[in-house]
Structures are given as structure tokens and as C-alpha cells.
Amino acid sequence: MCRRLLRTDSNLQRVETAQLVLDRLRSGGADDSSDDVNALLRLLGNYVAPTRELTEEILSLLLFCENRVLLIHHLPKLTYQSKECVELVVQAYLELLSTDRSLLVPVLGSLAEMPLDISEKNTVVEATQSLLDAAVEEDIPAVVQSLLSMVTKSSAPKAIARLRSECNRINSGTLSLTMELAQRNADALASSAHLFLDHLHGIASITTGSGVDGRNSQCRELELLD
Numbered sequence: 001m002c003r004r005l006l007r008t009d010s011n012l013q014r015v016e017t018a019q020l021v022l023d024r025l026r027s028g029g030a031d032d033s034s035d036d037v038n039a040l041l042r043l044l045g046n047y048v049a050p051t052r053e054l055t056e057e058i059l060s061l062l063l064f065c066e067n068r069v070l071l072i073h074h075l076p077k078l079t080y081q082s083k084e085c086v087e088l089v090v091q092a093y094l095e096l097l098s099t100d101r102s103l104l105v106p107v108l109g110s111l112a113e114m115p116l117d118i119s120e121k122n123t124v125v126e127a128t129q130s131l132l133d134a135a136v137e138e139d140i141p142a143v144v145q146s147l148l149s150m151v152t153k154s155s156a157p158k159a160i161a162r163l164r165s166e167c168n169r170i171n172s173g174t175l176s177l178t179m180e181l182a183q184r185n186a187d188a189l190a191s192s193a194h195l196f197l198d199h200l201h202g203i204a205s206i207t208t209g210s211g212v213d214g215r216n217s218q219c220r221e222l223e224l225l226d
Helices: 002-006 011-027 034-047 052-061 068-078 083-099 101-112 118-134 137-150 156-167 172-207 211-225
Strands: none
Touching: 002 011, 002 034, 011 034, 011 052, 034 068, 052 068, 052 083, 068 083, 068 101, 083 101, 083 118, 101 118, 101 137, 118 137, 118 156, 137 156, 137 172
């Protein structure tokens, strides 16, 4: 029924149906599973043109909805693509992270899909660096990928130094995936990202048992990076 109402040619009916969907999400129906919520949000993203009002409604749900991660995942498609609305989302996400660091990975992934300008990217990268220790090891590759996609020429040196520090605590399997994801951004970030990749290779050589020579190589590398 919801899909049929949202696929109508009547924009007014689509807006009214979208409001009913939001009301249902807001009420937190006991019978709605995470799959149900995911389906509702996907319908909104596929059939409803984002507006400032819709963006604000979705952001208000972040305050108390039990399915925050799903909301965060779908928010890029539900955000009206204006500078003001994007700024609203960035601010809401940063406020959310100040109270719940466990949302770092989905928030970074969501922001990486949004049309942030250079100033907004710098704000996000600067604000989230101090939260990286909240990421568990298996999330490090996703964090690296998201942050590297948002770093700018001015924010890259400090951000990559922080990422290097985090990568010192991961095992070889996670490290391999991190290196693969970092490589995808290396060309865009020029020397900074390549230094980061060199550092990951240094860690990998030690992890695989290259011994004293590997450790000395890493020490020399760190001296060059500092």
C-alpha cells in the first residue's frame, strides 16, 4: 500500500504519505522490525523528492529513534541538496557523535556520500580525529576509507598522522584490507596518502616477521613522516 501511494503522480499525495511514514517511524511501532524500517526508508529515498522539511524531520528522528544506524545510512538520499541542509546534517551528526561515539563508522560513511564543500570536509575531519580510538579494529578499514575520501590538502597531514597511529594497533588481516582501501584514495591525495601507505607497508613487514631490519625500516620511515 505504501509503495503504491508513493508511486502516484500526485506530489501532494506523495508528501502526505511520506509524512505518515515519518509519523510511523517516530512512534516506534512495536511490530516494526529493522527490516521494516529499512524498507520504509528505502521507499522514501526512492520515491520522495527531498525537501528541507523532510531533511529536518529525519534529523529530528535521530534524537530518539531506535534505528539510528538505518536513518544515518539512508540520510544522504533524504537530504535536500542545498548548502543549508547539508550544514544541518553535518552539525547534527557532530552533536550526535559527542554523545554516542559508537556511531562513528556509520556517520563517517554517510558524510562521505554527501556533497560537502572543503570547509565542511575540514570540519568533519578535524572533529572526528579525536574519536578514532572509539573504533574497534574491524571498523578501522571503513574509517580510513571514509576519512581519506574527505581529507583536503590542508587537513591531510594531521589526519593521516592520526590514522597512522590507529593502524599501529591492528592485525595483519585488517591491515591488508586497510591498505587496499587506502590505495584507492592515494592518487587523489598525492604525497600524504603515499606516505600513509608506506607506513602501512612498514607495519605489515613487521607483522609478517621481517625482524630487526623491518623495525629499523619503520623507525626511519616514522622519522621522515614526523
